[in-house]
Amino acid sequence: xxxxxxxxxxxxxxxxxxxxxxxxxxxxxxxxxxxxxxxxxxxxxxxxxxxxxxxxxxxxxxxxxxxxxxxxxxxxxxxxxxxxxxxxxxxxxxxxxxxxxxxxxxxxxxxxxxxxxxxxxxxxxxxxxxxxxxxxxxxxxxxxxxxxxxxxxxxxxxxxxxxxxxxxxxxxxxxxxxxxxxxxxxxxxxxxxxxxxxxxx
Amino acid sequence: xxxxxxxxxxxxxxxxxxxxxxxxxxxxxxxxxxxxxxxxxxxxxxxxxxxxxxxxxxxxxxxxxxxxxxxxxxxxxxxxxxxxxxxxxxxxxxxxxxxxxxxxxxxxxxxxxxxxxxxxxxxxxxx
Numbered sequence: 001x002x003x004x005x006x007x008x009x010x011x012x013x014x015x016x017x018x019x020x021x022x023x024x025x026x027x028x029x030x031x032x033x034x035x036x037x038x039x040x041x042x043x044x045x046x047x048x049x050x051x052x053x054x055x056x057x058x059x060x061x062x063x064x065x066x067x068x069x070x071x072x073x074x075x076x077x078x079x080x081x082x083x084x085x086x087x088x089x090x091x092x093x094x095x096x097x098x099x100x101x102x103x104x105x106x107x108x109x110x111x112x113x114x115x116x117x118x119x120x121x122x123x124x125x126x127x128x129x130x131x132x133x134x135x136x137x138x139x140x141x142x143x144x145x146x147x148x149x150x151x152x153x154x155x156x157x158x159x160x161x162x163x164x165x166x167x168x169x170x171x172x173x174x175x176x177x178x179x180x181x182x183x184x185x186x187x188x189x190x191x192x193x194x195x196x197x198x199x200x201x
Numbered sequence: 202x203x204x205x206x207x208x209x210x211x212x213x214x215x216x217x218x219x220x221x222x223x224x225x226x227x228x229x230x231x232x233x234x235x236x237x238x239x240x241x242x243x244x245x246x247x248x249x250x251x252x253x254x255x256x257x258x259x260x261x262x263x264x265x266x267x268x269x270x271x272x273x274x275x276x277x278x279x280x281x282x283x284x285x286x287x288x289x290x291x292x293x294x295x296x297x298x299x300x301x302x303x304x305x306x307x308x309x310x311x312x313x314x315x316x317x318x319x320x321x322x323x324x325x326x327x328x
Binding site: 029034037041042058059066138161193 | 210211214215217218219221222224225226228229233234236237240241243244245247248249
């Protein structure tokens with residue numbers, strides 16, 4: 001009888017513990033996303049040059065991570081999240097290439113896909129002192145230079161420099177070897193310095 | 202070898218790029234932050250509303266098993282043909298019929314003989 005009571009108590013206790021665990025896991029995931037989302041959005045935005053599209057890609061990456069990889073150790077979330085995001089960005093870029101080809105075929109060009117830096121620039125909301133402007137311009141120059149890099153070099157540079165991933169984490173996020181990351185990153189830094197010049201601030 | 206100064210210049214450049222990037226993140230406007238916040242909550246809600254992968258897998262296996270059972274039973278002979286066999290078992294298991302078990306071969310031969318004398322089933326009963 002006591003055994004039955006004990007097993008009943010255990011069976012009653014389990015759902016509560018599982019619920020608590022789920023809530024904790026969700027809260028942890030929420031904190032992770034809150035920490036990474038702004039940088040992820042900027043990285044996606046630099047890659048696709050459209051804020052709304054970047055927002056969609058970041059949200060898709062969040063959903064996939066939450067749905068498929070939430071049970072993984074939290075230390076693995078960052079490279080996993082960026083791997084998902086980079087895959088989404090690549091898919092988006094492929095679709096855009098096909099779309100642009102089709103548009104050119106029908107003679108419409110890609111006028112509705114032109115990037116408008118003024119329209120898409122973040123709203124400074126009244127904060128426009130000289131240093132803000134200088135920083136803004138410098139970042140825009142860097143974004144333009146990044147846009148001219150091969151995709152893999154751009155990925156390696158942004159993941160290492162902007163997100164602060166180490167070589168192993170970047171390799172996991174890019175799905176390539178650490179040696180490839182080092183090569184892409186080194187070439188990216190060299191190209192960017194050459195493009196932006198020594199006086200870039 | 203001038204790797205030292207070059208690396209140092211690379212490091213300065215990378216640090217500056219990181220600083221500019223962080224400043225651009227800090228400049229992000231309230232509307233975009235709000236959109237990000239909504240996107241995060243929507244992602245968590247959508248992911249939470251879906252069944253866990255293991256549960257989806259188990260549901261799929263259960264559905265496949267059910268389908269297999271349905272297909273298998275669909276290919277079985279009609280129930281009315283199997284009914285005499287069930288009736289025979291009931292007769293055999295009654296206490297006063299235990300002697301029949303000793304002559305099981307004989308009774309199964311009678312059963313077969315009776316079955317062969319039954320009129321043929323209609324052709325269209327399978328469906």
